[in-house]
Amino acid sequence: MTGTPVRTHSEAFRQRALISVPGGVNSNVRLSAPPVFFARGAGARLWDVDDNEYIDYVLGQGPHFLGHANAAVNEAVSDACTRGMLFGGQNALEVQACELTLAALGWADMIRLGMTGTECVQAALRAARAATGRSTFVHFEGHYHGWLDNVLVHTSGQQSGVASAGQLSSHLADSHMLPWNDAEALAALLSVSGDTIAAVIMEPMMVNAGGIEPLPGYLQRVRELCDQHGVVLIFDEVITGFRIALGGAAEKYGVTPDLATYGKAMAGGWPVAGLAGRRDLMEPFGTGVVNHSGTFNGSVMAAAAVVATQQLLQSDPPYERVDAYGTELMAQLAKLAERYEIPLRVQGVAAAFHVSFGDPAPVRDLRSLDRLDLDRYAGFATRLADHGLWLAQRGIWYVSAAHGEQELTDTVERVEAALAEQLP
Ligand SMILES: Cc1ncc(COP(=O)(O)O)c(C=O)c1O
Known part of the structure; x- marks a missing residue:
């Protein structure tokens, strides 16, 4: 995806939904997500009703551990x-x-x-x-x-x-x-x-x-x-x-x-x-x-x-594969943060990790989480949707058994494009 994606059909659905569905969503958890309506999912990817494609790290808030439409x-x-x-x-x-x-x-x-x-x-x-x-x-x-x-x-x-x-x-x-x-x-x-x-x-x-x-x-x-x-x-x-x-x-x-x-x-x-x-x-x-x-x-x-x-x-347990993918992705995100000198921090396990802005020291509870800039990350996640990454605004990235080499390469490229955009 280059430039801001066209979301004409999503917007039309949103306007319709706002009339008959409170907030246009059926779960309050989704109120903070960009107003995108999806048409289909396959493996680790989603396509919206305007045919924009996304690599998915929300996975339906976790259930699609095997990928979409297994x-x-x-x-x-x-x-x-x-x-x-x-x-x-x-x-x-x-x-x-x-x-x-x-x-x-x-x-x-x-x-x-x-x-x-x-x-x-x-x-x-x-x-x-x-x-x-x-x-x-x-x-x-x-x-x-x-x-x-x-x-x-x-x-x-x-x-x-x-x-x-x-x-x-x-x-x-x-x-x-x-x-x-x-x-x-x-x-x-x-x-x-x-x-x-x-x-x-x-x-x-x-x-x-x-x-x-x-x-x-x-x-x-x-x-x-x-x-x-x-x-x-x-x-x-x-x-x-x-x-x-x-x-x-x-x-x-x-x-x-x-x-x-x-x-x-x-x-x-x-x-x-x-x-x-x-x-x-x-x-x-x-x-x-x-x-x-x-x-x-x-x-x-x-x-x-x-x-x-x-x-x-x-x-056919996918745990080693998921572990390898998530571990590499976490490392690549940390590398990008270093290269662009931004305080992006990554914490968690390969199958479910958290990304935010702020002090890279590990957090151990809700109180220490508060010292992070979660709002800045939420904004970043929304911009990443424009680059073809579907992410939870609260920072959790879920990895599935369907994420493979191509998704890894594409994800790193897309995050880098978003980071480069932020530079003066
Ligand atoms: C740890 C935990 N417990 C319970 C629930 C509630 O599950 P459900 O949304 O299926 O009602 C969730 C949902 O995200 C959860 O993350």
């Missing part, structure tokens, strides 16, 4: 659907989907399928409360666990409290908010209030704000503290699951939670989520003691998508 997954889903989609009863594929997912995770005994990460988080908290008879839980600054009242908080900045008008602040009263990557803060809270706390929930790598990995030993210490105080440890692996390793963060960092939520990369882009965990915590769903419901849970399309995705991930 043929094997799509064929499996469309084939299964020809025989019906929802039976108001069980289908055979559901069992296979659950078995394959548990095999990938290794540590969990049982799993329930859902539609979104948001609802699986709620099921996890409910299961933890049911098991412990306690009511409160601990969550962490900068971590995102969905958009519902009891978990929605700001994932950037120093703001605290409700993150939306209409959100009941009383629902946040059931939780304790702590800085992440600080085991002593958790130890101090648990030593005072441990016997009232049902669960600790966290993104085991803080991808939503900053692409921040746990400090060495942090997750292990959290595990010990939870055991010591009888608190259920929930890993929210909606982003990290099947992405940073087949078994997610639990596998990568070698720490086993009691419950974990999954979504995004689990089903090749199809809307499927899951709650997995220890048998004693999961069985109460099966006796009916703890309610978890959903009309579309475990549908034929969901189950077929999970089976096909898990078969691909397990028979």
Whole structure:
């Protein structure tokens, strides 16, 4: 793409959408993105309705770990659907989907399928409360666990409290908010209030704000503290699951939670989520003691998508390829920053890293993230869209198994073109 791309058709769709759809978008997360309407995606690339082409690092906010329109997954889903989609009863594929997912995770005994990460988080908290008879839980600054009242908080900045008008602040009263990557803060809270706390929930790598990995030993210490105080440890692996390793963060960092939520990369882009965990915590769903419901849970399309995705991930694991691509891209971005003498900083893991402007020293939590110039990066990401790179304004770059050599070369060229443009 050279010069500012023509987006006449996108603009026409936007004007139409603004009349019938609040903000022209169906998820508030997309309000900050450039107003581009897409026509199609294939592999690591997208084309908008004006036929401008983009290399995609948003990947639908993470789900397209196999790339867009993966043929094997799509064929499996469309084939299964020809025989019906929802039976108001069980289908055979559901069992296979659950078995394959548990095999990938290794540590969990049982799993329930859902539609979104948001609802699986709620099921996890409910299961933890049911098991412990306690009511409160601990969550962490900068971590995102969905958009519902009891978990929605700001994932950037120093703001605290409700993150939306209409959100009941009383629902946040059931939780304790702590800085992440600080085991002593958790130890101090648990030593005072441990016997009232049902669960600790966290993104085991803080991808939503900053692409921040746990400090060495942090997750292990959290595990010990939870055991010591009888608190259920929930890993929210909606982003990290099947992405940073087949078994997610639990596998990568070698720490086993009691419950974990999954979504995004689990089903090749199809809307499927899951709650997995220890048998004693999961069985109460099966006796009916703890309610978890959903009309579309475990549908034929969901189950077929999970089976096909898990078969691909397990028979031909793309993790080394993704790792090599992401590692090289991170290095190339750092090199460009050096050459153009701009304070671009890159942090995270190859499959999910964070780019921003500011001090190159690593950040370890939301508070240290605040010293970065996130607004400048958001503007840069918007300009990169004009150069054919589709990026999240909040700085996260997701890499897929479909990104290859050509995408790497094209990406570096496009970033360089945008950087050169900024020079006086
Ligand atoms: C870590 C984490 N948990 C939960 C959710 C909510 O998932 P969903 O958008 O599928 O409801 C997200 C979404 O981005 C997430 O990143």
